[in-house]
Amino acid sequence: MPTELKMPALSPTMEEGTLAKWLVKEGDAISSGDILAEIETDKATMEFEAVDEGTLLKILVEEGTDGVAVGTVIAMIGEEGEEVGDVSSAAPEAKSAPEAAPTPDKGYGRDSAPAPESKAVAPAAPKSDGSRIKASPLARRLAEAQGIDLSTLTGSGPNGRIVRADVDAAAGKGGAKAAAAAPAASAPAPAAAPAEVEPLDIPHEVEKLSNMRKTIARRLTEAKQQIPHIYLTVDIQLDALLKLRSQLNKSLEDRGVKLSVNDMLIKAQALALLEVPECNVSFAGSNLIKYSRADISVAVSIDGGLITPIIENANERSLSSISTGMKELAGLAKEGKLQPHQYQGGTASISNMGMFGIKSFDAVINPPQAMILAVGAGEKRPYIIDDSVQIATVMSATGSFDHRAIDGADGAKFMAAFKKLVENPMALVA
Incomplete structure (x- = not known):
């Protein structure tokens, strides 16, 4: 039976990363300890080693993909000629930008072991037409807490993705049911997603932010706010x-x-x-x-x-x-x-x-x-x-x-x- 190769947690605070480069291709024989890919985290580009032996049957996440959540199935390994079949744990869609802060490092603990697979983001609930609802994890949590049906919302994020602002707008229009129990007062509220800024009508270029720059922006904002x-x-x-x-x-x-x-x-x-x-x-x-x-x-x-x-x-x-x-x-x-x-x-x-x-x-x-x-x-x-x-x-x-x-x-x-x-x-x- 094929083995699922999942996006690893290469640091205690990692929730997602960029699959920067595959160093193997489909059909290659894999041995334990082989370097399979380069993964860009919020701090560095790190090598991902194989722990199983077999043949790389199928690559499910192409190199260069941003926002791949920890636990996402990125490839399948098995015996040569073995059928891949259905992936038992559907890969969460890649996120265009993180909206929730990662779990903070507890003191100066040195634990760098990968996070358990339970950190994987659950697959999105299907719409009535059978397609996936595109929504950020934060938007899903807020919608669930406020009783909002995501299938009734129109996303304003990239590729129609539902983001926090869409859920907040629905709640403001009275679309929410009674909210769930309020979070503890000591827990800081998540930082609001930055507003999109339209470029000025002068010659310019738009540079995509790296995972590191996104993390720096978020952490500095949270530090100054909190x-x-x-x-x-x-x-x-x-x-x-x-x-x-x-x-x-x-x-x-x-x-x-x-x-x-x-x-x-x-x-x-x-x-x-x-x-x-x-x-x-x-x-x-x-x-x-x-x-x-x-x-x-x-x-x-x-x-x-x-x-x-x-x-x-x-x-x-x-x-x-x-x-x-x-x-x-x-x-x-x-x-x-x-x-x-x-x-x-x-x-x-x-x-x-x-x-x-x-x-x-x-x-x-x-x-x-x-x-x-x-x-x-x-x-x-x-x-x-x-x-x-x-x-x-x-x-x-x-x-x-x-x-x-x-x-x-x-x-x-x-x-x-x-x-x-x-x-x-x-x-x-x-």
């Missing part, structure tokens, strides 16, 4: 740190290690989080999660977006270990080869835009974390040293804190601890 940010800025003298960096790099030449300023700032942030543990937390509704080590997510710009590989246990690692680890992770990020455990989690983030000459900026918190450090460029400025105005290399750093979890005073303590560590950098190597 997290009350508080911003605290300090000016930090860098001269001592720059001098120590120069000395350390000279001593590390034989090992091929070259420390960056950012490597040293990662260490300083980690130590400051352990010194002020009130900031090494996550807000979890009625609970506050307190972490006993500092895993630092470092913002790395890549083609098409941003990703945050993690320096685990940065508070206990040496500067050389942070430096080599960061170079390896940044290289994998730019190649799109990071594994989920390398970018999902982290207890706090750092974003450094000093290399672009940015003096200061406010960064958006990366949930479920409760703080992010935004670092600007070091520049020569007039600075008070020993009660006299002198020229010093000064950097502005701004901490963004989740005010639900972190009080302003605790945020100020963290910024003071970070400033002290950077201005007295021997503590970074002690």
Whole structure:
């Protein structure tokens, strides 16, 4: 009997992906461990390995298909010459854009095992004419909760797909029955789908958003809507740190290690989080999660977006270990080869835009974390040293804190601890 090959969950938060490329064709013999396809998730392009042996009988989802839900049957494997027959679990239609947020990463858990097959989206109910009702999962849930018959609606989404706006419009016209029990007050309402924008009547081109860019847009919107940010800025003298960096790099030449300023700032942030543990937390509704080590997510710009590989246990690692680890992770990020455990989690983030000459900026918190450090460029400025105005290399750093979890005073303590560590950098190597 043929075996169904289903769209895998390549990360704990993955709900859908793009089947970017098939690396095998129908009729090819398959062995366990063979690479079958490349799948684009919201963070990276990853390889999909076979776990069964046999012959690839039929490809059901063509390469280049966007929005393929986890659990969708994408191909059939069996004995050579075996009939495929009917697919027992019909593939949900590909979605043009996600309308519901993925399940959030719980704290900084490292579980990267595929989600159970029960995550597969159920097939759509047929219309009276035998065709499938085209509707997004969010629209289906809202319609069911409000007693709206999807077959009575006309979809305004791509290819006539019913989306949330159609269900909301029907509810506003009195088409809904009594609503089901209201969700718990602590559960945030799903973010409204962005309105379609017609291009201006001037020469232009329309570029399709990647899964990564869609995810960035959704998560940043949710973060700014749901997290009350508080911003605290300090000016930090860098001269001592720059001098120590120069000395350390000279001593590390034989090992091929070259420390960056950012490597040293990662260490300083980690130590400051352990010194002020009130900031090494996550807000979890009625609970506050307190972490006993500092895993630092470092913002790395890549083609098409941003990703945050993690320096685990940065508070206990040496500067050389942070430096080599960061170079390896940044290289994998730019190649799109990071594994989920390398970018999902982290207890706090750092974003450094000093290399672009940015003096200061406010960064958006990366949930479920409760703080992010935004670092600007070091520049020569007039600075008070020993009660006299002198020229010093000064950097502005701004901490963004989740005010639900972190009080302003605790945020100020963290910024003071970070400033002290950077201005007295021997503590970074002690």
